[in-house]
Structure formats: C-alpha cells, structure tokens
Amino acid sequence: MEGLKYIPDKKFECNVELTGAEKFYVWDGVSKELPCKETEALQCNVSFSVPTRMKELSYRADIAAAAQEAIVITPQTDRLTQIIFVRDTLSAVSSRVRINCRESGEYNIVLCYHTNGNHEYSTEEQMEIIVSGGAKLDLVIMQNEGALSNHNTDFKIRVEKDSHLSMNLITLHAGKVSNKIHTLLSESGGQCNLNGLYLADGKQVIDTKITLLHDAPECASAQMFKGILSGEAKSKFEGTIVVTPKGQKTEAYQANNNLLTSESARASSDPRLVIYADDVKCSHGSTCGSVGDEEMFYMRSRGISEAEARILQQQAFAGAVLDKVSTPELRERISRLVERRLRGEDIVCAGCGKRCC
Amino acid sequence: MSTLLEINNLHAGIGEKEILKGLNLVIRKGEVHAIMGRNGSGKSTLSAIIAGNPNYTITEGSITFMGQDLLKMSPEERSWAGIFLGFQYPVEIPGVTNVNFMKTAVNEHRKQKGLPPLTAAEYLKMMREKMAFVEMDPSFSSRGVNVGFSGGEKKRNEVFQMAMLSPMLAILDETDSGLDVDALRIVANGVNRLKTKDNAFVVITHYQRLLDYIVPDIVHVLYKGRIVKTAGKELAAEVEKHGYEEFEK
Numbered sequence: 016m017e018g019l020k021y022i023p024d025k026k027f028e029c030n031v032e033l034t035g036a037e038k039f040y041v042w043d044g045v046s047k048e049l050p051c052k053e054t055e056a057l058q059c060n061v062s063f064s065v066p067t068r069m070k071e072l073s074y075r076a077d078i079a080a081a082a083q084e085a086i087v088i089t090p091q092t093d094r095l096t097q098i099i100f101v102r103d104t105l106s107a108v109s110s111r112v113r114i115n116c117r118e119s120g121e122y123n124i125v126l127c128y129h130t131n132g133n134h135e136y137s138t139e140e141q142m143e144i145i146v147s148g149g150a151k152l153d154l155v156i157m158q159n160e161g162a163l164s165n166h167n168t169d170f171k172i173r174v175e176k177d178s179h180l181s182m183n184l185i186t187l188h189a190g191k192v193s194n195k196i197h198t199l200l201s202e203s204g205g206q207c208n209l210n211g212l213y214l215a216d217g218k219q220v221i222d223t224k225i226t227l228l229h230d231a232p233e234c235a236s237a238q239m240f241k242g243i244l245s246g247e248a249k250s251k252f253e254g255t256i257v258v259t260p261k262g263q264k265t266e267a268y269q270a271n272n273n274l275l276t277s278e279s280a281r282a283s284s285d286p287r288l289v290i291y292a293d294d295v296k297c298s299h300g301s302t303c304g305s306v307g308d309e310e311m312f313y314m315r316s317r318g319i320s321e322a323e324a325r326i327l328q329q330q331a332f333a334g335a336v337l338d339k340v341s342t343p344e345l346r347e348r349i350s351r352l353v354e355r356r357l358r359g360e361d362i363v364c365a366g367c368g369k370r371c372c
Numbered sequence: 373m374s375t376l377l378e379i380n381n382l383h384a385g386i387g388e389k390e391i392l393k394g395l396n397l398v399i400r401k402g403e404v405h406a407i408m409g410r411n412g413s414g415k416s417t418l419s420a421i422i423a424g425n426p427n428y429t430i431t432e433g434s435i436t437f438m439g440q441d442l443l444k445m446s447p448e449e450r451s452w453a454g455i456f457l458g459f460q461y462p463v464e465i466p467g468v469t470n471v472n473f474m475k476t477a478v479n480e481h482r483k484q485k486g487l488p489p490l491t492a493a494e495y496l497k498m499m500r501e502k503m504a505f506v507e508m509d510p511s512f513s514s515r516g517v518n519v520g521f522s523g524g525e526k527k528r529n530e531v532f533q534m535a536m537l538s539p540m541l542a543i544l545d546e547t548d549s550g551l552d553v554d555a556l557r558i559v560a561n562g563v564n565r566l567k568t569k570d571n572a573f574v575v576i577t578h579y580q581r582l583l584d585y586i587v588p589d590i591v592h593v594l595y596k597g598r599i600v601k602t603a604g605k606e607l608a609a610e611v612e613k614h615g616y617e618e619f620e621k
C-alpha cells in the first residue's frame with residue numbers, strides 16, 4: 016500500500032518525507048511568522064485551531080507514523096514549516112526524514128525533537144537532504160530531549176547547481192547525541208553553510224562528525240560549530256573538508272570553538288583540510304577556552320554579578336551561531352531558550368509540552 | 373564634611389612586585405580630587421584596587437568606604453555601594469551589546485535596592501537621556517560593548533555608564549587621554565553635571581587642560597606608589613609648568 020500522502024494542487028517543489036517517527040505534529044501553510052504565540056502553543060497543537068488541513072494532516076500523521084508508512088509534507092515558499100517530533104512511549108525508534116528541494120524558491124523548515132518524560136529513548140535517524148534547481152533551503156534543527164536520550168543522526172546532504180543550504184543545528188539538551196554529517200557539493204555554484212551550537216552539562220556527550228566534499232568548481236561552504244560545556248560534559252568534533260581536483264575556486268571555512276565552564280568538562284576538536292585543487296581559499300581552526308578575566312572584571316565593576324556576567328558571556332559566545340538563523344521570530348525564541356538553558360531553567364516553552372521553539 | 377573613602381598605609385602589588393608602598397588618601401563628600409604622576413607611578417593600580425580587581429594583592433593597610441571594609445567586598449558589591457571606575461583602557465566585549473550590558477548592570481543595582489527591574493521602555497528612556505548627556509549616538513547601544521569604538525568613543529561610553537549608575541565615588545582613570553578638545557568638553561560637562569554635594573570624583577590625568585574644565589579641590593602627586601605632595605588646584609599648574617622632578621626628591 017502506498018504511504019499516506021498530502022498532495023497539494025501544485026506539483027511538488029519541495030517535500031519532506033517522514034517515516035517511522037513515533038508521533039509528530041506539523042505546522043505548514045501559515046505565514047512566515049511562527050504560527051502561534053508561546054502561550055497559545057498548546058491550544059494550537061492540540062485543537063489545531065489554525066487551517067483545517069493542518070488538523071487532518073497531524074491526525075493522519077500519527078496513524079501513519081505508527082504504521083511505519085511514509086508521509087509527505089510540502090513546505091511552501093515564504094513560509095516557515097515546523098515539524099515537531101515527539102518521543103513518548105516507544106523506547107527505540109528508527110526513523111527517516113527526506114527533504115527534497117528541487118525548484119528555485121526559498122524554503123524555511125524547522126525540525127524539533129522532543130521527548131516526553133525522562134525515559135531512555137533511543138533514536139536512530141537517517142536524514143537525507145537534497146537541494147537542487149537553484150533552491151534555497153534554510154533548515155533549523157532543534158534537538159531538545161531528556162537527559163537519558165540517545166539520539167544518533169546520519170545526515171546525507173547534497174547541494175546541486177546554484178543551490179543553497181543553510182543548516183543550523185541546535186543541540187539544546189540531550190543525553191547522548193551523535194550527528195554525522197556527510198555533505199557533497201556536487202555541482203558548480205553550490206553553497207552550504209553548516210552551523211551548530213551544542214550545550215551540554217552533567218554527563219552529556221555530544222559528538223559531531225562532518226565530512227564536506229567540494230567536488231565541483233566555484234562552490235562555497237562555511238561551518239561554524241560552537242559548544243558550551245559544563246559539569247562533566249564531553250564533546251568531540253571531527254570535521255574534514257575535502258576539495259577534489261574538480262573543486263577549483265572553492266571557498267571553504269570551518270571553525271569549532273568550545274567554551275568550558277567547569278574544570279571537568281572536556282572538548283576535543285579535530286578540524287582537517289584535504290585539498291587536491293590549487294585555486295582555493297580554505298581555512299579552518301579551533302579554540303577551546305574559558306571566560307576572559309578582563310571582561311569579567313569590567314562587567315563586575317559595573318555591578319553585574321559574577322554569575323550574571325558568565326551568562327552574558329556565554330550568550331555572546333552562542334550568539335554568533337544564533338545570528339545565522341534567518342527568521343527573526345525564530346531566532347529570538349531560540350535565543351530565549353538558550354538563555355533559559357544557560358540559567359538552568361526549564362527549557363520547554365511556556366504552556367507547551369511539545370513545542371520548544 | 374563626611375568621609376567617603378579612607379585609605380591607610382596601603383601596600384599592594386602584583387605577584388611579588390610591590391607597586392603601592394604605603395599610600396594614604398582621604399576623600400570626603402562633595403570633593404573633586406585630581407591625581408597626577410608619571411607613567412608607572414601606580415595611578416591605575418590604585419584605581420584597580422579600589423574597584424576590586426582580583427589580580428592585585430594587598431599586603432598591608434586598609435581601605436574603608438562609607439564605614440565599610442572595602443577590601444572584603446567583591447567588585448560588584450563595590451559597584452552597588454556606589455564605586456565607579458572609568459577605565460584607562462575600557463574592555464571590549466564582543467557579542468554583548470551595550471544595551472544588554474548596561475540594562476543588566478542597572479537592573480542588578482535596582483535589585484540590590486529592592487526595586488523591580490526597569491521595563492524596556494523605561495530603560496530606553498533613561499538610556500537615551502544619558503546618551504544625549506555625553507552626545508553619544510543611540511546607534512552605539514546595539515553594538516558590542518566598546519567593539520570597534522574609537523579611543524574617544526570608548527571614553528565617552530565610560531562617562532555614559534557613570535551617568536547611568538550615578539555613583540557616590542567615581543574614579544576617572546585618564547579619561548582625557550586620546551580626546552580632542554570637543555570630546556574633552558563633553559566628558560567634563562558630564563562630570564560637572566553629575567557632581568553633587570554628596571558624591572565625589574577622583575580625576576587621574578597628566579594634563580592641566582582637563583582640570584580647566586573640571587576644577588579640583590585637591591591635587592595629589594603620586595610617585596613610586598606613594599602620595600608625595602597634596603595641595604590645592606594651583607599644584608596642577610605647577611606640575612604642568614615644572615614637571616614632576618621637584619616632587620621626586
């Protein structure tokens with residue numbers, strides 16, 4: 016039997032195909048602004064008070080997901096499509112997400128990952144992203160799960176001719192996360208920005224492994240990954256940029272910066288460049304540091320307490336990644352969540368058990 | 373007049389190096405003091421120690437501020453108590469906007485006084501007013517603290533911050549260096565307008581020209597970590613004319 020499909024009148028320009036999620040909710044076809052205010056979130060999600068087709072889609076999505084059938088969503092240009100994955104009762108899930116943007120136009124998609132309760136959820140996820148035909152995809156991924164979750168995602172990304180991908184991967188909270196990101200720039204004029212922010216404390220572990228392949232001329236890529244680690248948290252970043260002989264006039268940048276706020280937090284960073292073309296501009300680097308003393312004293316001398324000064328500095332550190340989120344409303348929400356996280360406050364949106372941004 | 377700050381036989385330094393070697397100073401409400409002295413005489417060290425910079429170690433002596441043992445207080449507690457230091461080299465804080473920085477500072481001060489935080493609108497109004505006070509363009513508020521500011525702009529930002537916090541005792545460490553005549557006038561006006569009979573200022577400078585605008589009641593010459601001469605405002609003119617040599621015997 017063919018999977019349940021939501022098919023609009025127009026032919027697909029971009030679609031997201033989901034398989035195997037335990038439960039998810041979709042916001043689609045609303046304005047570029049976020050569908051509802053924080054306080055209305057719960058109501059929107061549960062009663063589906065906005066467009067009726069949303070209600071149907073979400074309802075069927077539940078059934079489809081449980082049945083392991085694929086469901087297809089078509090984001091529209093100039094709109095923000097938010098897909099919220101919720102882990103609830105199943106302890107282990109293998110899921111697949113395919114995002115396929117094929118025609119020119121700007122697409123904004125947010126994927127949120129949430130757990131209800133504090134079970135040992137494990138998630139094995141395949142994420143396939145293809146951007147082609149001059150499309151521009153702005154993708155935000157919010158990982159906000161319980162402290163015992165174990166989430167492994169394998170990204171396979173391909174950016175084709177004159178197409179752009181900007182991906183912001185925010186790991187706000189989780190037990191153990193591994194993001195393996197394999198990216199191919201396969202045709203000329205492609206652009207790929209991968210940004211990431213990971214926040215970890217306690218015994219949380221965040222692994223990021225990126226291979227980015229420039230296999231065509233005149234492509235640009237930029238990676239900025241930043242981590243703030245406290246407690247006994249650990250992060251590992253391995254990033255390799257490969258420029259093949261076909262990759263003339265490549266521009267590729269990569270940075271991984273970690274801020275350690277405790278003695279026992281650990282960050283390891285291994286950025287690598289492998290270049291087989293001669294006309295390229297590439298750079299990479301990593302830093303690992305703690306908070307600057309001079310800045311600290313300056314802030315305290317203005318009456319900003321030490322704790323507050325640390326939060327300001329951490330927000331500033333994270334801000335460089337958050338600035339890359341292009342939808343202002345979304346950027347603001349995520350910034351607020353990051354601040355709450357840094358303050359050790361509850362990081363589920365007010366009035367909502369499922370949506371976090 | 374009542375005493376604000378009293379420093380007795382202060383010995384202090386960095387690591388093994390002693391920089392202040394038995395310094396005494398009394399500042400009362402309503403006074404403006406000027407401290408002059410060659411580079412390296414210890415002026416910034418004295419300011420940093422009053423503001424509570426943890427890099428310095430105090431080996432002997434005491435500092436009391438409004439009857440409290442200042443040396444027992446953290447930098448933020450000193451700020452809440454009314455001490456302000458205008459830095460000789462203001463620090464750049466990339467990523468923290470001026471507006472966020474000062475709003476946090478003002479609200480921390482309010483919290484200490486048991487007042488609720490200012491609303492965004494209240495804060496903006498206050499900020500605009502004080503920025504106008506030092507003729508600072510409001511666009512500076514959205515920029516990172518001191519990031520990409522010229523030397524003069526940084527110093528104006530210090531005076532703006534002082535105006536926002538209305539301290540009891542403000543120490544301005546070479547706020548005039550690197551300023552053109554216009555900026556100098558703006559800074560001096562800022563100080564003169566904030567001056568009341570209840571607060572006090574310490575102006576650290578090499579030049580008479582700032583003291584033409586901010587007229588000091590008392591002038592000190594600092595030499596090798598000690599105050600070697602204290603007199604009225606005429607001392608500044610004397611230093612300007614003859615240099616420091618005659619005080620260094």
Ligand SMILES: Nc1ncnc2c1ncn2[C@@H]1O[C@H](COP(=O)(O)OP(=O)(O)O)[C@@H](O)[C@H]1O
Pocket residue numbers: 386389391409410411412413414415416417418
């Ligand atoms: N961080 C430091 N480490 C070692 N010596 C220092 C440090 N800061 C200042 N000093 C020394 O302390 C003395 C006083 O410096 P400072 O207080 O900056 O003088 P002033 O402000 O009067 O020019 C100088 O000899 C200077 O070299």
Ligand SMILES: [Mg+2]
Pocket residue numbers: 415416417460545546
């Ligand atoms: Mg100095």
